[in-house]
Amino acid sequence: xxxxxxxxxxxxxxxxxxxxxxxxxxxxxxTLDASGLERLFGPVQDIAAALMRRAAETGIHANLALAAxxxxxxxxxxxxxxxSILPQGDEAKFLASLPLQLLQPSPELQETLERWGIxxxxxxxxxxxxxxxxxxxxxxxxxxxxxxxxxxxxLAALEDPPRFExxxxxxxxxxxxxxxxxxxxxxxxxxxTRLATRGLATDELRLQLKLENRxxxxxxxxxxxxxxxxxxxxxxxxxxxxxxxxxxPVEHVHLEANPVKPRAAQSGLYVPVAPEPxxxxxxxxxxxxxxxxxxxxxxxxxNTHCPNSFRMGWSPAxxxxxxxxxxxxxxxxxxxxPRSAQVAFDSGRPSxxxxxGIRGRVLEFAGPWRTSGDWWTADPWERDEWxxxxxxxxxxxxxxxxxxxxxxxxxx
Amino acid sequence: MGAAVLQRQFESxxxxxxxxxxxxxxxxxxxxxxxxxGLPRGSLTEIFGPASSGRTSLxxxxxxxxxxxxxxxxxxxxxxxxxxxxxxxxxxxxDRLLWIRCAHHAEHALKATDLLTQGGGFGLVAMxxxxxxxxxxxxxxxxxxxxxxxxxxxxPTVLVAVARQSNAKTCASLMLECSRERVxxxxxxxxxxxxxxxxxxxxxxxxxxxxxxATAVE
Numbered sequence: 001x002x003x004x005x006x007x008x009x010x011x012x013x014x015x016x017x018x019x020x021x022x023x024x025x026x027x028x029x030x031t032l033d034a035s036g037l038e039r040l041f042g043p044v045q046d047i048a049a050a051l052m053r054r055a056a057e058t059g060i061h062a063n064l065a066l067a068a069x070x071x072x073x074x075x076x077x078x079x080x081x082x083x084s085i086l087p088q089g090d091e092a093k094f095l096a097s098l099p100l101q102l103l104q105p106s107p108e109l110q111e112t113l114e115r116w117g118i119x120x121x122x123x124x125x126x127x128x129x130x131x132x133x134x135x136x137x138x139x140x141x142x143x144x145x146x147x148x149x150x151x152x153x154x155l156a157a158l159e160d161p162p163r164f165e166x167x168x169x170x171x172x173x174x175x176x177x178x179x180x181x182x183x184x185x186x187x188x189x190x191x192x193t194r195l196a197t198r199g200l201a202t203d204e205l206r207l208q209l210k211l212e213n214r215x216x217x218x219x220x221x222x223x224x225x226x227x228x229x230x231x232x233x234x235x236x237x238x239x240x241x242x243x244x245x246x247x248x249p250v251e252h253v254h255l256e257a258n259p260v261k262p263r264a265a266q267s268g269l270y271v272p273v274a275p276e277p278x279x280x281x282x283x284x285x286x287x288x289x290x291x292x293x294x295x296x297x298x299x300x301x302x303n304t305h306c307p308n309s310f311r312m313g314w315s316p317a318x319x320x321x322x323x324x325x326x327x328x329x330x331x332x333x334x335x336x337x338p339r340s341a342q343v344a345f346d347s348g349r350p351s352x353x354x355x356x357g358i359r360g361r362v363l364e365f366a367g368p369w370r371t372s373g374d375w376w377t378a379d380p381w382e383r384d385e386w387x388x389x390x391x392x393x394x395x396x397x398x399x400x401x402x403x404x405x406x407x408x409x410x411x412x
Numbered sequence: 413m414g415a416a417v418l419q420r421q422f423e424s425x426x427x428x429x430x431x432x433x434x435x436x437x438x439x440x441x442x443x444x445x446x447x448x449x450g451l452p453r454g455s456l457t458e459i460f461g462p463a464s465s466g467r468t469s470l471x472x473x474x475x476x477x478x479x480x481x482x483x484x485x486x487x488x489x490x491x492x493x494x495x496x497x498x499x500x501x502x503x504x505x506x507d508r509l510l511w512i513r514c515a516h517h518a519e520h521a522l523k524a525t526d527l528l529t530q531g532g533g534f535g536l537v538a539m540x541x542x543x544x545x546x547x548x549x550x551x552x553x554x555x556x557x558x559x560x561x562x563x564x565x566x567x568p569t570v571l572v573a574v575a576r577q578s579n580a581k582t583c584a585s586l587m588l589e590c591s592r593e594r595v596x597x598x599x600x601x602x603x604x605x606x607x608x609x610x611x612x613x614x615x616x617x618x619x620x621x622x623x624x625x626a627t628a629v630e
Contacts, residue, residue: 272481295514
């Protein structure tokens, strides 16, 4: 069973959604091997309905023909509007009324046949094989077989498309995210289906929006692991666009997926629990939407002695052998930003501290501990630190650094 | 005959469902583990106490023990007060810790904790309200605490909330109250050596307490 699509639009992408064996017969015609599709869609009428439904969804206008051999399907798709299903064995009858030009004979051959009064396929099909062979040679015989719908051949299959992309020109500019989500959902459905057909997944989605003001808004979504979760992709794109909304209404949407092999992982009985990567990415995107992008991640300490130096990142490490657990450590709670303080001294020792929410007599203290660093850079730092116990019952770390005194945090 | 069948069916449905005892995990402080057995999975544990009572040191030890078990942990930091350097010194594997800094927004912290617990898969989710004013922390309704408790129920996640006072009330399966026993200063030039912390179990009712030393320097 072969299906041929003749029309305009991304016929090749549509064909690849249904079959891995696709021939680009002409710029406006593709033919696909539809054998085996009946197990997925049912009878041939249902296959045709599924193809036409998907074509309508992706904005493709095309004629469709299904036949037992590719050339009969191609002739029918080019000759008849809408959907044509050629019964096996009756191809010649079905194609009979079509004009001869559809077979695209050479100019000399067409002139000869016209002089003979042969204008339709049925006329050519009715001619005797021997007579055609004698007068018109092998090309004439091939045309006769085409007219009878009897030619058998293999499809010149295309290589898998290296890029998975889809685009949609909108009828009118869209300035709200909700209608845009419908468009994205449609594009994502096509891309994920095509990836799934080839047993692939994606780890990166590239979205390009052409705007009404001639600008281009580009966003790239990277996933920690390859996935085909269309709903998660849509939600991630929605959250990303909500955080980085386009500057003007959108006129054209282009979406591209980076094809990669899906992750093959099997969790073991004794492997510790971990969040499902795509679900976690979605959760993090949701949290970032209200706390801010830079506020979520894993702290990574910087190679400096400067206090409170870290950067945020997030890539959960692979399990490593457990080390020895140290004894419980006294931890400090950092005030961000540090609280500006007034410190009274008595005989060179801190005696009273006042800061926002903190007021008390110094009962015990340790210090000063002088530290400095980065003096070889444009951003040097130095400070004198004190650990103090105040009469309010808490332990604090205070420090003196230009331009004054600060409470860095409380030991807890 | 029919009545007997009906009675059997109703009894099987209406009888009191006995919940299996939750799995307990180590806190990283051997004294507490010996006294209370550990923290229950699939339940809410509340740690509370005044400032400098050792709540954060206990929380960091719990995080260190969880990351040592190779679990992914999340810390929802309401007041942005987490010190990654002292946490790493306490044994927390920072690459297995997801830190969410809520910049003094208790509502954001609650929402983030809700999303994390609903998402699932974490070994430990901690909500730190340690520096949040008690008035703000009390505004979190019991319904919200109940929702959090329900989200982790029957999952391997340990949910921990740290605050100045108890907020979750009946929703917490385990309540630990921290208090400072003494501060150790030493040396000719005084040096803060550590804090002796007392941890008392307030729920379940049978009171058990333990104390441990949180050291500032080796």
